[in-house]
Ligand code: SAH
């Protein structure tokens with residue numbers, strides 16, 4: 461298919477979805493008349509920032525159609541946007557689904573929909589079809605842009621519709637989105653993943669890597685800024701390989717430099733960087749671009765060269781440590797965080813010691829530690845030397861203790877300093893305080909009120925409480 465055909469195709473899809481929004485509006489009005497009240501929705505998101513952004517797209521359509529937000533699952537349209545990166549994510553969904561179906565028995569207007577990564581697994585869809593037949597709609601990660609059309613189907617009848625695609629080459633732009641926060645937003649720069657790390661299910665459920673055109677990304681960022689957004693998080697499974705397969709290739713560093721030029725945008729973040737594709741030019745761009753936050757989330761997964769190879773990660777412990785050194789040389793105040801998996805098949809105490817060694821050397825500001833979860837269909841699931849549970853638990857606890865010790869030490873270094881904090885919300889425990897974040901992503905609470913949300917203040921960090929600071933405006 462030629463480039464023009466794909467573009468035309470995406471444009472006609474966009475128009476079709478807007479037509480369906482109009483149809484949905486009419487149907488929602490009719491249902492409201494027979495219910496004698498407004499119809500409500502509840503969107504529950506599991507998983508990562510990608511899913512959070514997808515949920516904003518779903519909410520955008522539901523609100524356009526006339527639904528109003530409900531506080532709980534006692535609603536007329538409930539949708540779970542699922543994650544399947546680890547097995548326990550799946551179990552959570554089944555547990556909640558049983559409860560939902562009981563609620564549906566009491567509400568004839570209720571519709572239940574499931575979408576997201578877990579729905580891309582055929583065994584999951586089979587299980588829902590046989591054991592949870594009251595579900596109305598199942599769709600996947602590739603056709604989320606069709607949600608308006610799928611919603612119309614749900615409003616017209618109470619039968620299950622399953623619409624799952626294996627992959628797509630289409631990126632449909634400019635559909636409605638309702639942001640969760642007024643002042644910050646995620647922006648997808650790419651979809652899918654080509655890396656096939658041997659433990660990971662994401663490439664199977666999110667499809668092949670596709671980058672958005674820089675002009676579409678920049679236009680979206682500019683629109684967000686015009687609408688009051690001051691912080692943008694650029695999203696991709698591996699942002700460092702952004703733009704490689706565009707008709708006119710662009711690097712992630714070049715994209716960052718262009719986004720840094722957008723007037724009014726104060727903070728730029730991004731997730732996730734794969735160490736194998738992290739270029740010197742990206743480090744330079746981070747150091748040069750005033751609005752790019754000094755924070756790098758750089759998943760390590762393991763410190764053992766042997767395991768890194770079995771994981772298909774394409775870097776060694778030394779290469780990883782070299783990147784950290786370069787980052788700290790170029791950006792001295794940078795915060796470095798990571799993801800680590802404990803208990804990958806065949807992990808020995810020596811392998812684990814290598815991981816601990818990296819953790820001790822890097823002194824991460826924070827680390828997300830995961831117990832290895834066997835995902836059917838991935839190469840690691842076929843490895844027969846799974847590590848016993850008690851051994852994993854013991855290693856996990858030892859790792860966590862060091863991670864927490866480092867994080868506390870790092871945090872204390874900033875006590876007494878005056879630094880810019882972007883206010884995000886009223887403090888959940890004490891409404892005389894506001895909560896916000898430093899450029900390096902650390903949390904700070906200080907006296908303030910709702911009028912401060914979305915603005916940046918110079919705050920003196922008075923006291924470090926382990927994972928957050930207490931401060932006061934200078
Ligand atoms: N694309 C990102 C991360 C995606 S998933 C990256 O490459 O870093 C987020 C994290 O979940 C991963 O970094 C990994 O640490 C963890 N993870 C993925 N699959 C897992 C599995 N099967 N078991 C345990 N943790 C897993």
Ligand code: SF4
Pocket residue numbers: 653654655656657660661662663697698734
């Ligand atoms: Fe999974 Fe690896 Fe892709 Fe990250 S880079 S999503 S860990 S396959």
Ligand code: F3S
Pocket residue numbers: 506507508509510511542543544545577578662665666
């Ligand atoms: Fe989960 Fe899918 Fe994200 S599997 S971590 S929601 S890409």
